[in-house]
Amino acid sequence: MKDCVFCQIQAGKLPASVVYEDEQAMVILDLFPVREGHCLVIPKTHAPLVEQLDDAMSYHLMDLARRTIRAQKRAGLPVRAHNLVINDGREANQHVPHVHLHVIPRRGGDTLATAFTWATRLVNIFGMAKRRQKLDRLAGLLAEHFP
Numbered sequence: 269m270k271d272c273v274f275c276q277i278q279a280g281k282l283p284a285s286v287v288y289e290d291e292q293a294m295v296i297l298d299l300f301p302v303r304e305g306h307c308l309v310i311p312k313t314h315a316p317l318v319e320q321l322d323d324a325m326s327y328h329l330m331d332l333a334r335r336t337i338r339a340q341k342r343a344g345l346p347v348r349a350h351n352l353v354i355n356d357g358r359e360a361n362q363h364v365p366h367v368h369l370h371v372i373p374r375r376g377g378d379t380l381a382t383a384f385t386w387a388t389r390l391v392n393i394f395g396m397a398k399r400r401q402k403l404d405r406l407a408g409l410l411a412e413h414f415p
Contacts, residue, residue, distance in 0.1 A: 269314045274366040278312050283400065285407035287339065288414045292328055295336055295371075295414075297403045302372050305345045305406065307336050309369040316365040318356050329369050335415050336371045342413035347373040 269275045276282040278294060285297040287307060298306040309332045311325050318326070333352055340347050353370040355362040 269366075272314055272366050273364050274310050274368065275314055278310075285400070285403035287336065287407050287410045288332065292325065293332055295332055297407050297410075298370070299399070299403070301403075302370075303374065305340045305343075305347070305373045305410070307340075307371040307410075309333050309336065309371060311367055315367050316357075316362075318354060318367055321367060329367075333369055333371050336410075337373075339410045339414040340371075340373050342415075343409045345373055346375045348376045349374040 273282060277284040277296065284294075284299075286294060287297065288295040291312070293309060293311045295307050295309050298308050309329050311321065311329060313321075313325065315321050315325075321329070337347075337350055340350075351370065351372040351374060353372065354367070356367075358365070
């Protein structure tokens with residue numbers, strides 16, 4: 269879909285910090301992370317809602333989330349737990365109408381900071397070049413540890 273940011277990323281028309289990619293899906297770092305290492309698992313097939321995915325794709329996305337968690341831990345991120353989040357539909361706060369699974373590393377004691385960052389993360393659009401460089405370095409580190 270030409271107006272979908274994730275479809276444009278997959279087509280190479282927009283930049284992304286790619287951790288992993290195969291013929292069915294990709295794992296990228298969120299441009300506006302809630303916590304360091306916040307990844308998105310995105311199917312290459314455009315589907316706005318989870319119910320539109322077939323069983324094989326649903327399984328594959330969860331498998332990639334599991335592998336992302338392993339990579340985050342192996343890369344040495346300060347991880348003690350994770351939030352796996354899918355905002356399924358506009359009323360559920362889905363900003364991009366293309367299924368994507370957030371894999372958010374948590375370290376404990378960060379609930380207030382995480383809630384604040386989640387609420388304000390799309391506000392700061394300054395310093396994108398520096399942000400992209402940092403994300404690209406982190407994506408390379410995670411890719412090295414992706415099982």
